[in-house]
Amino acid sequence: MRKSKLFIFGIAFLAVLMVSCHKGRNKLVNTWKITAVEPKMPLSDSSKNAIISQGQLTFTEDGHVTGFLQREITDGTFALTQGGKSLVIKDETGTPYPCESTITDDQLILDSKEMKITLKKI
Numbered sequence: 001m002r003k004s005k006l007f008i009f010g011i012a013f014l015a016v017l018m019v020s021c022h023k024g025r026n027k028l029v030n031t032w033k034i035t036a037v038e039p040k041m042p043l044s045d046s047s048k049n050a051i052i053s054q055g056q057l058t059f060t061e062d063g064h065v066t067g068f069l070q071r072e073i074t075d076g077t078f079a080l081t082q083g084g085k086s087l088v089i090k091d092e093t094g095t096p097y098p099c100e101s102t103i104t105d106d107q108l109i110l111d112s113k114e115m116k117i118t119l120k121k122i
Contacts, residue, residue: 027084027103027104027105028059028078028080028084028087028101028103028108029059029060029061030058030059030121030122031056031057031058031059031067031121031122032056032057032058032059032108032119032120032121032122033055033056033119033120033122034051034052034055034056034057034069034117034118034119035052035118035119035120036052036117036118037051037052037055037115037116037117037118038115038116038117039114039115040113040114040115040116041113041114041115043115051068051069051070051117054068055067055068055069055117055119056068056122057069057073057089057119059078063077063078063079064076064077064078065077065078065089069089069097069117070097070114071091073089073091073092074092075092076089076090076091076092077089077090078090080101084101084103085100085101085102086098086099086100086101087099087100087101087110097112098112099111099112100112105121106120106121107119107120107121108120108121
């Protein structure tokens with residue numbers, strides 16, 4: 001009897017965890033355009049302008065991402081954890097780009113050790 005209660009509790013906990021993680025992912029799934037870049041390390045004006053002019057990310061429901069961040073991402077993946085507060089984007093070679101994320105209905109802020117990027121939903 002006790003094992004069955006523990007099993008049911010475990011299933012319920014897992015369901016709540018999956019729903020809470022999925023909710024943040026739903027807010028992220030869309031196309032976002034980079035509108036501002038705040039470098040934390042030296043970054044040339046031409047690189048900053050390239051990021052702003054070409055910068056766009058598209059997140060899909062199946063966990064894939066494409067677009068241009070610091071360089072072109074043609075077949076990347078992403079993982080959103082900690083209730084939407086942590087985002088790791090991996091490019092097609094598997095290089096991770098971890099950052100803290102703040103997601104609202106129309107704005108996404110990615111804060112990494114290199115820069116802080118603001119994106120608007122398009």
